[in-house]
Amino acid sequence: MGRVEDLDEGLRTIRELASTLGKVDLASLPEAWLERPLSEDEERRLTEEGMQVVSTLGGVLVMGGYWALRKGRPLMISRAVSASGVVSEASKRFPSNAVGERTEVAPGDGPSTFEFPGGRAGIVLCVDASYPELVRLPALEGAHVVINPASIPFDRIYLWRALAQSRAAENTVFFAVVNLADARYKDGRSVEGNSIVASPEGRIIIELGRKETTEVVNLDLDEIHARRERWPYLDDVREFYDGGRRRP
Template sequence: MQKRTLKISLIQSRIEKEYRENLARVRDIASTASAPDLMAIYENWLGRSPITYGEYLEASQELIDASRSRVLVSGSSYIKQEGVVTSKSLIIDRSGSISIGGKVFPSAATGERARISPGGPPAFMRTQHGFSVASVVCVDAAYPEIVRIAALMGADIIANPSIIPANRSYLWRSIGSSRAAENTVYFIHINPTGITYVDGREVLGGSFISDPQGRIVSEMGSEEGILEVVVELSEIDVIRNRWRYLEDVRGILEELYLGALERIKDRAEKRSSF
């Protein structure tokens, strides 16, 4: 079997208050990347105040240009349109292709659900570069069904842009390993660092990549910067030949998952004009 390698870069840094300050900070970090095939960044990287879709798209285009990456999972942002705020996630490539998705279940634990409406199913892109990627935002990864839907859509890589506090990092490592193995995909968790929740809990990075066997193959500490890893996409085929989890589910339960996907879309469309 021919090996298929993929260079992945993850950005881990602080979140400041202002949109422009965040964009400048992250753009500078992205410019140090070594032209990855895929770059990904964390949730709300442009700040935690709602912005327009146009601002989000413009910043995402600046970031992909700065990083010289082929494809960018542009974390997520709170987008306000016609009085409704949703959490949206963009995947874009250098040719101009765009996929927009959202956070299915805003967090109840943090109070986000009281302010943010459901943003729709995961963004998904079948790229021109031999791989497919989906963006499952933050707490949505705690729902096995959401990640399974993304895998059934054809994702080789599940990106999980998040803001996870340090006292829950143990949990996210377990979730990332489990979702990677049960779907035989690469799972990449991207977290900011050096910030706090409103309740005082610290967010201290810990971004990581899990392989299709559920092993964490690379991770960051609390430092700002870029994690760059070369992975073997051919490992997905090798493991799926042994572990038939996705094939078994597709054979019996695919209609159930596709029905759930349509209901997620319908629910989001009732609240948003996207």
């Protein structure tokens, strides 16, 4: 999805994009698809719209990342919504220092996990994926898929491609970067999509193009079990922590 300035325009775009998907277990928007922060009433409208959309999709919709107030603090929020309501809410733990976000946006609570029809998923917002400890949390909580709503400029996609492969392999999960399309940073750099899905062995399954689009990707969760028989990283980490070491 590209960036919009008006919420009504954004809701129309979400409906149009969702209408191309058919029935899916899990779908996601990117980060920062709305130019400005949402008011409380607007966030309620967005959630209600997400519930309507997902009643057609049949699974869970991750509403990407958007700025909203929590107890008077602006945070980058991501809600996972089913037809019956909000099932999970993540917030960006470490707003980006590189682009000045940290001076405007407060640190949130970090990743979250939730159930969807195919299994369990986690949300890690944008630059939080640079912290392996944060991605490890939903993996240790049983996530099969980690969704990374992001707004990464085109000149840094090479880095996010590597992160997607590394985070997927070290946690033996599917890692999906859902990147903003058709936007610019304040410094003029373009954000042009290139969403990525990596497999539990670190293989790029798909990388989308540089325009607003949708794609359905079939994930075989049995691949996770097969990979974990060879790479018991999560079991090893649990044993390490259970031995008295400090958890991340």
